[in-house]
Amino acid sequence: MSHTPPKPTPKNxxxxxxxxxxxxxxxxxxxxxxxxxxxxxxxxxxxxxxxxAVEVLRNLTVDDHQIVWYNLYKELVNVENARYRRMxxxxxxxxxxxxxxxxxGIGNAPRxxxxxxxxxxxxxxxxxxxxxxxxxxxxx
Numbered sequence: 001m002s003h004t005p006p007k008p009t010p011k012n013x014x015x016x017x018x019x020x021x022x023x024x025x026x027x028x029x030x031x032x033x034x035x036x037x038x039x040x041x042x043x044x045x046x047x048x049x050x051x052x053a054v055e056v057l058r059n060l061t062v063d064d065h066q067i068v069w070y071n072l073y074k075e076l077v078n079v080e081n082a083r084y085r086r087m088x089x090x091x092x093x094x095x096x097x098x099x100x101x102x103x104x105g106i107g108n109a110p111r112x113x114x115x116x117x118x119x120x121x122x123x124x125x126x127x128x129x130x131x132x133x134x135x136x137x138x139x140x
Contacts, residue, residue, distance in 0.1 A: 046108045050115025050132075057130050066104065072120065073101035075127045084123065 023029060023037060043052035051065035051072075060067060076084050076098060088094045096112075097120075103113040117132070124132050 047111070047114050048109050050117070050120065053132055054124055054128065054130075057132060058128060069101055069103070071127055072123050073098070075123050076101055087122070088119075 023034065023040060024042070026034075029037075039057060041053060041056040043049045043056065048065050051068045054068045055065045058064075058068070075081060085094055088097065100113050100115070100119070103109060105113075121132065124130065
């Protein structure tokens with residue numbers, strides 16, 4: 001009976017190569033976060049900015065944020081995704097989030113239609129398999 005020795009584990013498994021990105025406001029971001037930053041984009045502050053940030057990550061063209069809106073809305077209301085209703089666990093708040101995602105106006109979005117990362121970050125990660133972090137020097 002021949003016995004084959006187990007394969008040795010590599011001492012240095014391949015680590016992802018960090019992407020070098022020019023980081024504006026670098027002094028306001030924790031140093032340990034630098035290696036995780038792949039892209040930084042300054043989008044217009046017109047109330048669509050959260051959706052525009054996702055649009056840029058998805059390499060969509062200008063004003064395709066409405067596609068992002070629509071895809072996130074479908075993700076929220078899809079019968080197979082009842083987990084969102086359970087996560088929100090409040091019918092009034094679920095309706096507010098749903099209404100935010102069903103806005104289709106032209107021009108600046110009213111404040112109650114702005115993306116809030118608390119409500120949208122998980123949906124963005126689930127739908128687009130990407131994480132978006134919004135850093136703002138303003139109060140909005």
